[in-house]
Amino acid sequence: xxxxxxxxGAAYKYYEKITALDGVSLSIESGQRVTVxxxxxxxxxxxxxxxxxxxxxxxxxxxxxxxxxxxxxFKDAAFLRHFRSAVGYVFQDSDVQxxxxxxxxxxxxxxxQMGMDEQEASGRAEEIMMxxxxxxxxxxxxxxxxxxxxxxxxxGSVLTMNPEIILLDEPTTGLDPRTQAFLVELLFTxxxxxxxxxxxxxxxxxxxxxxxxxxxxxxGHTIERTGSAGAILADExxxxxxxxxxxxxxxxxxxxxxxxxxxxxxxxx
Amino acid sequence: MNxxxxxxxLTTQPPPEVRGARVKGSFIDKGIGHISKFYETVxxxxxxxxxxxxxxxxxxxxxxxxxxxxxFIVSVKKEVSSEILVAVFxxxxxxxxxxxxxxxxWKVFIAGxxxxxxxxxxxxxNVITPGETVYKIIELQRARIYxxxxxxxxxxxxxxxxxxxxxxxxxxxxxxLLVVSTTSFSDILKGLRVFRVPEYFLMILSLxxxxxxxxxxxxxxxxxxxxxxxIGSADAAGWIPGRIAFIFNKTQLRCEDVNxxxxxxxxxxxxxxxxxxxxxxxxxxxxxxxxxLWMVLxxx
Numbered sequence: 001x002x003x004x005x006x007x008x009g010a011a012y013k014y015y016e017k018i019t020a021l022d023g024v025s026l027s028i029e030s031g032q033r034v035t036v037x038x039x040x041x042x043x044x045x046x047x048x049x050x051x052x053x054x055x056x057x058x059x060x061x062x063x064x065x066x067x068x069x070x071x072x073x074f075k076d077a078a079f080l081r082h083f084r085s086a087v088g089y090v091f092q093d094s095d096v097q098x099x100x101x102x103x104x105x106x107x108x109x110x111x112x113q114m115g116m117d118e119q120e121a122s123g124r125a126e127e128i129m130m131x132x133x134x135x136x137x138x139x140x141x142x143x144x145x146x147x148x149x150x151x152x153x154x155x156g157s158v159l160t161m162n163p164e165i166i167l168l169d170e171p172t173t174g175l176d177p178r179t180q181a182f183l184v185e186l187l188f189t190x191x192x193x194x195x196x197x198x199x200x201x202x203x204x205x206x207x208x209x210x211x212x213x214x215x216x217x218x219x220g221h222t223i224e225r226t227g228s229a230g231a232i233l234a235d236e237x238x239x240x241x242x243x244x245x246x247x248x249x250x251x252x253x254x255x256x257x258x259x260x261x262x263x264x265x266x267x268x269x
Numbered sequence: 270m271n272x273x274x275x276x277x278x279l280t281t282q283p284p285p286e287v288r289g290a291r292v293k294g295s296f297i298d299k300g301i302g303h304i305s306k307f308y309e310t311v312x313x314x315x316x317x318x319x320x321x322x323x324x325x326x327x328x329x330x331x332x333x334x335x336x337x338x339x340x341f342i343v344s345v346k347k348e349v350s351s352e353i354l355v356a357v358f359x360x361x362x363x364x365x366x367x368x369x370x371x372x373x374x375w376k377v378f379i380a381g382x383x384x385x386x387x388x389x390x391x392x393x394x395n396v397i398t399p400g401e402t403v404y405k406i407i408e409l410q411r412a413r414i415y416x417x418x419x420x421x422x423x424x425x426x427x428x429x430x431x432x433x434x435x436x437x438x439x440x441x442x443x444x445x446l447l448v449v450s451t452t453s454f455s456d457i458l459k460g461l462r463v464f465r466v467p468e469y470f471l472m473i474l475s476l477x478x479x480x481x482x483x484x485x486x487x488x489x490x491x492x493x494x495x496x497x498x499x500i501g502s503a504d505a506a507g508w509i510p511g512r513i514a515f516i517f518n519k520t521q522l523r524c525e526d527v528n529x530x531x532x533x534x535x536x537x538x539x540x541x542x543x544x545x546x547x548x549x550x551x552x553x554x555x556x557x558x559x560x561x562l563w564m565v566l567x568x569x
Contacts, residue, residue: 054529077537084535095483096526101455101475108543113535118544139319139453143482144312161534 001029002065004165004196005051005087009060012046016058020046022221023060028198030164033191033212035229036200039243042217044200045092048167051198052089085114088163092170094150098142103134103153106142110161121160128156132186148179155186166190168199172206184209202244208233218242301492304485317450322366324451328552329460335559336448342566343440349429352436355566359443366451373446380442385435392434393427400426454478459544468540476527483523487516 005028012021020043028034028051038044049055050062053069061068064083074080088110091097100106107125112118129135132152137145145153151171158166168187172180187210191197201207207214207229214232216239218224224242225232232238239245318325324332339355346352363373392398394406395418402422409419449457458471491512 049529052533054533080537081535084533087533089530089533091526091530093526096523097530099476099479099527099531101458101478102453105455105543110534112541112543113537121543139455141315141454141479143479143486144315157534 001031003027003063004030004065005198006063006066007047007050007057007060008063010050010057010062011059012043012050012055012057019043019221021050021057024217024221024223025060026215026223026226028165028196030196031191031194032196032198033187033210034196034198034215035207035210035212036198036215036217037202037204037207037232037244038200038217039202039219042219042242043221044202044217045169047217048089048169048198048200052087052167053083054089081114085161086164088158088161088166090155090158090166090168090171092173094147094154095142097154097157098145098150100142102139102141103129103145103156104138106153106157107160110157114161124160124162125156128159132156147174148176151175151179151183155183159190163195165196165198168197170201171199172201172203180206204233204239204244216242216244298492301489304489307485308482314450315453317368318453318456320367320451322368322451323362323555324366324447326551327555328548329452329456330463330548331552331556331559332448332452333457333460333463334556336444338559338563339444340441342563343437343444345567346437347433349432349436351566351569352433352440354569355440356436356443358562358566359440359447363443363447366447368447368450373443373450376446377439377443381435381439385438386431389431389434393423393431395420395422395424395427398424398427398430400424403428459542462544468542471542472540480520484516484520487519491515 007024007026010021010024011019013019022043024043024047036044036047046055050057053062053064053074056062056071063069064087069079069083074083098106100109104122104125107128108118108121111121111124116124126135129138132155134149134152134156137149137153142150142153155168155171171183171187175183184206187197187199197212199210211229213226214229215226216224216232219242225235225238236245240247339359343352343355346355363370395402401424402420403425404423406421406423409417409421452460455475458475461471462468495508
């Protein structure tokens, strides 16, 4: 399998003071389903934005299909077009991503920037709207959409570009269970079609559901461990260390008197 | 993890006693109320633009051209009777577009009263428009002020001038309101491309409109959060500057994120926007009718 995206010792600090990534190295293979997990503030969003070429590491390297790229690489029109059409990024906050006057305009924005003719872009937008069940929202402005509808429109706006690699930043946050289930099913379908899926979350139930390669970020902004979802979820000590589960005490009485239990709970439980 | 809960949290306190009569709403409350009203208006306008009416069925380009042509005719007509004829045609278009007549003309007449009658009222006097006296207002003992006539009167020519001005305001506002009410904002933006408005400019307009909504939502949420923890009124002078600074910072951060979202979808600095749907037979047909009517009105 080809390595599509990779990081070699990548480090990033916001305002050159607040560490977001500290010497992170990882490889993402074509067609993989990768879940990046970590507590709040561990650097998940920063990691995904570096992979998407939206932020650039201050030290270390980021590679696309084996070739390192920097901010300068995007001055080359051929690379820019190739990279942007190959890598799609879905923001955690859909409001950030929806900047066009209507859902339809949002969906054709990417393909038009890629130089696709309007008719083809419209055709793609119509098909994606049908697939996501948002056809009725075609002419609606994004501020008139519910949270779930916004998320679908944001995902649709990336899918119309038909990227090989889709990066999703906490895609299930704030969604109702039905929309979450729809999204998970969609991710499986896209992955089965050969797309590489990389998503960040701190929801361990989602990790279990997706069962892909899992990358754990520590609160020190480094990679704590990578492995299969099963192996990662079984390593409770490590999950406790990176603050993805916590110990919880509770008491109840039985015939013998008061008993204190200690349970470990995942975030979101 | 052991939570060290402060002891006061483990007891229930009675609510604080507050003396005084009713709590008065502040100017901020009223302003926030207007924000909600603004949301409602925009939603209703959007709903209206989706209705099955004459103007809603037309392509935005046809409507934008109609708007410019008819504003032109309203401006060049010199007779009140011609303006009334134009107003009759607009009324028919409003009816056929299934726009709520009373609300529509309420807004139109308010604008007509403010910018036509009130603004033009001094022109009805012989001080500005000399002519045949209709009503004598005041007779000055001695014209003390330079240029003022001895008798201040309302003149026939002055009244006609005010009527003309009011009719022009009413017609211009009703044409504009008809087009704006029956067209979604995105289609208006696209319609402007007929006049070769640069796509950059349209993109900035679109982003600004979106920001207005985000900004208002942020304001409303901040105010609700404050109100939920407040008894009586807060020191607005202390609260508002802090919030302005907060919004400014948040706007800068959001601006960076939106730019990333645009770049992530291939934006390189050169904007390419989706065009409007193709001109259909119905647009050509109505376009021809509008032009024919326009020419008739121009001749009359």
